[in-house]
Amino acid sequence: MSSNQLTLAPAPPSEAAEQVRLEVRQFLAEELAAGTFTTHVDTWLSGVDPDFSRKLGARGWLGMTWPKEYGGHERSAMERYAVTEELLAAGAPVAAHWIADRQSGPNLLRYGTEAQRKEILPRIAAGECYFVIGMSEPDSGSDLASIRTRGVRNADGDFVVTGAKVWTSNAHHSHYGIVLVRTGPPGEGPRGKHQGLTQLLVDLSLPGITVNPIRILDGGHHFNEVVFDDVVVPGDMLLGTEGAGWHQVTAELAFERSGPERFLSTWPLLAEFGRRAAATGDPAQLATLGRLSARALALRQLSLRIAAALDRGELPDIPAALVKDVGTTFEQDVVDEVRRVADVAASLDSPDPLGRALAEAQLHAPGYTLRGGTNEILRGIVARGLGLR
Amino acid sequence: MSDQDLVVETVREILAGHEPLLLSAERPWDEGLWADLAEAGLTGVGLPEEAGGSGGELADAVAVVRTLAAGAGAVPVAEQLLVAAPALLAADLDLPAPEEPLTIAVDGAVTAEPSDDGDGPGRFVLTGTAVDVPWAGVARYVAVLASPPAGIEGAVLAVVDTAGLAASQAVNLAGEPRGSLVLDGVGVPGALLSPARAELVRARYALARAVQISAALEQVLAWTVQYAGERQQFGRPLGKFQAIQMELAEMAGEVTATAALVDAAVQALDRGEDTVVLAAAAAKVRAGSAVEVVAKRAHQVHGAIGFTQEHRLHHLTRRCWSWRDEGGTELVWSRALGAGLVAGGGDDLWPAFTRVV
Numbered sequence: 001m002s003s004n005q006l007t008l009a010p011a012p013p014s015e016a017a018e019q020v021r022l023e024v025r026q027f028l029a030e031e032l033a034a035g036t037f038t039t040h041v042d043t044w045l046s047g048v049d050p051d052f053s054r055k056l057g058a059r060g061w062l063g064m065t066w067p068k069e070y071g072g073h074e075r076s077a078m079e080r081y082a083v084t085e086e087l088l089a090a091g092a093p094v095a096a097h098w099i100a101d102r103q104s105g106p107n108l109l110r111y112g113t114e115a116q117r118k119e120i121l122p123r124i125a126a127g128e129c130y131f132v133i134g135m136s137e138p139d140s141g142s143d144l145a146s147i148r149t150r151g152v153r154n155a156d157g158d159f160v161v162t163g164a165k166v167w168t169s170n171a172h173h174s175h176y177g178i179v180l181v182r183t184g185p186p187g188e189g190p191r192g193k194h195q196g197l198t199q200l201l202v203d204l205s206l207p208g209i210t211v212n213p214i215r216i217l218d219g220g221h222h223f224n225e226v227v228f229d230d231v232v233v234p235g236d237m238l239l240g241t242e243g244a245g246w247h248q249v250t251a252e253l254a255f256e257r258s259g260p261e262r263f264l265s266t267w268p269l270l271a272e273f274g275r276r277a278a279a280t281g282d283p284a285q286l287a288t289l290g291r292l293s294a295r296a297l298a299l300r301q302l303s304l305r306i307a308a309a310l311d312r313g314e315l316p317d318i319p320a321a322l323v324k325d326v327g328t329t330f331e332q333d334v335v336d337e338v339r340r341v342a343d344v345a346a347s348l349d350s351p352d353p354l355g356r357a358l359a360e361a362q363l364h365a366p367g368y369t370l371r372g373g374t375n376e377i378l379r380g381i382v383a384r385g386l387g388l389r
Numbered sequence: 390m391s392d393q394d395l396v397v398e399t400v401r402e403i404l405a406g407h408e409p410l411l412l413s414a415e416r417p418w419d420e421g422l423w424a425d426l427a428e429a430g431l432t433g434v435g436l437p438e439e440a441g442g443s444g445g446e447l448a449d450a451v452a453v454v455r456t457l458a459a460g461a462g463a464v465p466v467a468e469q470l471l472v473a474a475p476a477l478l479a480a481d482l483d484l485p486a487p488e489e490p491l492t493i494a495v496d497g498a499v500t501a502e503p504s505d506d507g508d509g510p511g512r513f514v515l516t517g518t519a520v521d522v523p524w525a526g527v528a529r530y531v532a533v534l535a536s537p538p539a540g541i542e543g544a545v546l547a548v549v550d551t552a553g554l555a556a557s558q559a560v561n562l563a564g565e566p567r568g569s570l571v572l573d574g575v576g577v578p579g580a581l582l583s584p585a586r587a588e589l590v591r592a593r594y595a596l597a598r599a600v601q602i603s604a605a606l607e608q609v610l611a612w613t614v615q616y617a618g619e620r621q622q623f624g625r626p627l628g629k630f631q632a633i634q635m636e637l638a639e640m641a642g643e644v645t646a647t648a649a650l651v652d653a654a655v656q657a658l659d660r661g662e663d664t665v666v667l668a669a670a671a672a673k674v675r676a677g678s679a680v681e682v683v684a685k686r687a688h689q690v691h692g693a694i695g696f697t698q699e700h701r702l703h704h705l706t707r708r709c710w711s712w713r714d715e716g717g718t719e720l721v722w723s724r725a726l727g728a729g730l731v732a733g734g735g736d737d738l739w740p741a742f743t744r745v746v
Contacts, residue, residue: 006641006645007645010649025740270738271738274731274735275738283724286727287720287724289731290728291719294650294671294672296742297653297742298646302646322638322641322642325642326645378638380634385641386638388618
């Protein structure tokens with residue numbers, strides 16, 4: 001089979017990762033005890049808390065793998081993995097810095113100019129500088145290459161950007177976006193529209209940018225529409241190569257799609273269910289707990305392998321698509337499976353913490369298999385890895 | 390080329406001379422395949438030379454088992470190399486010669502009493518019926534996990550020479566022998582195992598089946614991708630239809646996730662981690678649930694031809710449908726995993742989870 005595109009070597013065991021894991025666990029226990037946060041489902045989208053992000057930065061838990069000259073800590077991908085999964089499992093408020101630490105920083109490291117790196121990366125690592133993803137548009141969802149936001153070079157060599165981006169998580173709290181714009185005409189053939197796309201590093205405080213809130217099912221404000229009205233983006237804010245935006249986005253998505261947040265968004269619900277199953281000792285609940293945990297254990301191994309491959313400088317875009325497909329399906333299934341064996345009604349006002357966790361997870365559930373590429377798109381990528389297209 | 394690559398190549402060469410059999414009462418296993426494997430020393434891989442084995446690592450034994458599983462080889466190699474022989478070695482019991490098929494029996498009601506036949510310590514008398522014994526009637530030796538004498542915890546692991554013993558003729562969904570063995574006061578060598586060591590034997594059996602399922606499902610996926618590329622309808626290969634691509638991608642997700650966890654559980658076993666029972670439980674549960682999706686989708690994509698004995702697909706799908714039940718069902722192992730993960734209390738789920746593999 002074409003499994004060489006899907007199969008990756010096991011991640012190396014890491015003593016250092018287990019060490020930092022315990023430090024993070026201790027920190028989280030103290031913060032929880034001090035009441036600085038409460039556990040919620042899906043907090044890498046909804047849990048914005050700049051103070052908390054700065055605390056993580058001060059402890060060296062952001063930009064962990066980056067070179068020290070850019071404010072990083074030159075630690076291994078396995079150490080970073082341990083930190084991120086501990087934060088997710090605890091349902092900690094990590095949304096402010098999440099995108100910047102996960103994908104924007106690595107993108108800058110890979111493609112940014114020296115000036116861009118020096119200016120921005122240390123601030124991300126300090127937990128002070130937050131990013132949005134500027135990919136989807138009102139008329140371009142799964143068909144990302146059809147975007148219409150344009151960047152036109154003016155006489156000064158700057159880009160004049162016009163258009164709109166949507167589902168832009170936490171734009172109202174963020175400082176920069178890496179925005180995919182069309183700067184040149186598409187080429188010929190079915191993949192021709194991948195040409196002429198460019199990534200720009202956009203300061204969200206520039207004149208001409210408007211951020212409009214879009215509320216999700218539970219009423220929360222995380223999404224936005226970001227409108228660009230003749231925004232002049234300095235030419236030196238070009239990210240990478242003009243016209244190579246599609247390739248750069250593909251690399252960015254390998255980071256975006258493969259992390260533990262692609263199967264741990266509903267872990268706080270599973271943790272609450274674990275408490276219930278332990279208390280009741282009900283065999284059906286314990287079996288469900290075991291079945292869901294087995295799925296999560298497999299996903300964790302897959303996700304760890306991708307982290308190790310990224311660390312080796314590989315571009316495992318196809319395994320990343322696969323893990324996000326399987327992982328986000330699991331996140332939704334946690335809701336369904338738990339409610340089948342737990343006699344509790346989902347409500348944000350429930351006196352029962354399991355009822356509240358179920359409600360949060362259910363109201364966020366449609367997003368899991370949409371954000372970062374719908375599962376249908378991801379399966380198409382996996383099919384390509386199987387040699388079918 | 391790694392050692393495992395060499396092992397895999399050797400097994401594949403041997404398999405090439407043995408088409409998968411349609412098993413029957415007259416032909417319950419592939420004796421010729423076993424003879425070729427034994428002659429090449431492959432029935433002793435991973436077992437130390439001083440115990441009569443061929444040497445090598447656990448990874449080598451797993452490679453042999455995976456290759457035979459993917460090739461639907463009807464031989465008791467998984468039982469011998471991954472379960473019975475390592476269990477006997479761990480209990481300081483002598484191994485039968487690796488050329489003689491050795492299997493495992495963990496189910497049924499067999500009790501062991503210390504022998505008073507004058508042969509000294511380490512002898513037991515077994516009484517009762519071992520059920521669901523893989524390759525009953527085929528394997529010359531059976532490592533039986535029996536109930537210990539009254540008042541003692543754990544189990545007795547004993548080696549039974551089945552020469553002269555009759556086995557009932559039950560088979561699994563693929564026709565592999567899974568009969569019962571009546572033990573009527575048989576005097577045999579054995580050893581007392583602690584409860585933890587007895588559970589480890591069961592975990593080995595579960596993990597062996599998970600390894601086989603993982604390898605077989607990878608092969609099923611490969612066959613299905615190949616078929617979808619060859620079979621034409623509406624003027625194009627099936628694999629060009631998005632609906633088919635979605636099914637194949639879903640299969641790939643199941644196969645890849647299962648393989649990652651099974652690999653990790655094998656490594657936990659190799660390192661002798663104390664969480665290996667939970668790791669094996671998780672691997673078995675994950676592999677079993679992958680069978681649901683992968684076998685169903687594979688048959689759907691193959692269409693009617695895959696639903697016949699003329700096509701090769703059934704050799705693996707029927708085995709997987711049985712292997713997932715054997716060595717402990719998903720229900721048994723998922724309960725054990727769930728209970729094990731919260732054994733330290735309901736707040737301990739996440740820390741326990743991160744320790745499993």
